[in-house]
Amino acid sequence: MTSAATVIGSTGLVGHQILATLLGLEAYEAVYTISRRAPKTEPSTKLNATIEADTTKWASQFAAISPTPKAVYSALGTTRAQAGGIQNQWKIDHDLNIELAKAAHAAGTQTFVFVSSAGTRGLLSNVAAYPKMKNGVEDAIKSLDFKQAIILRPGLLMGEREVAHTGGPLFEALARGVGKHLGQGLQDKFAQDAHVVARAAVNAVKLADEGKAPSKYWVLxxxxIVKLGRDEWKA
Known part of the structure; x- marks a missing residue:
């Protein structure tokens, strides 16, 4: 059965991989994106890309998508440095994600997928800004009561970024060194390739469509993520 999906954050590390994965699957006849710049993907007749620099217009542009996408994947996020401060980062990572989740729910989207982060429910979850942002979005998605909500909490994300994060190349090199010299299993405990996270998101939606999700609010x-995105992945 074919369906439509929307990817938010399609120009980022994980979002780009989600988009590429969806475009390569027959199960999706149309894939929509809303982003500030064009996503870098192979040409595809399935792709319907909306380019809009003003993020305050994204929710209304989402509402205009027809037919309503059955699944929405949000890997939307930025860094404090790229955003120009914590307040601006909060507007993107927290406020915009919640606004789009509400728009998706109002439009009738059945499945909402959010790429969050590992370790946000720890001791500093009510103090540090980053976990508060991620947890706020997770809680909002849960409260919206989608037919199916899927939250992914990956660790250190590995892969080629358009804009390198401060210290990112060093941490990735260390993680890959752990995997090479101490074993893939140890690396899997704290770091995942972006394409593995993307495939896990897509695979989870497939399982949910088949009635195999363990709950309507499913946290990976x-x-x-490693299990669904690598060990059990079947294109």
């Missing part, structure tokens, strides 16, 4: 931790 790092071991679940």
């Amino acid at each position: 931790e790092q071991n679940d």
Whole structure:
């Protein structure tokens, strides 16, 4: 059965991989994106890309998508440095994600997928800004009561970024060194390739469509991501 999906954050590390994965699957006849710049993908007749620099217009542009996408994937996020401060980062990572989730729910989207982050429910979850942002979005999605909500909590994300994060190349090199010299299993406990996270998101939606999700609010931790996105992935 074919369907439509929307990817938010399609120009980012994981969002780009989600988009590429969806475009390569026959199960999706149309894939929509809304972004500030054009996503870098192979040409595809399935892709319907909306380019809009003003993020305050994204929710209304989402509402205009027809037919309503059955699944929405949000890997939307930025860094404090790229945003120009914590307040601006909050507007994107927290406020815009919640606004789009509400727009998706109002439009009738059945499945909403959010790429969050590991470790946000720890001791500093009510103090540090980053976990508060991620947890706020997770809680909002849960409260919206989608037919199916899927939250992914990956660890250190590995892959080629358009804009390198401060210290990112060093941490990735260390993670890959752990995998090479101490074993893939150890690396899997704290770091995942972006394409593995993307495939886990897509695979989870497929399982949910087949009635195999363990609950309507399904949280995938790092071991679940590795399982669905690499060990059990079938294109």
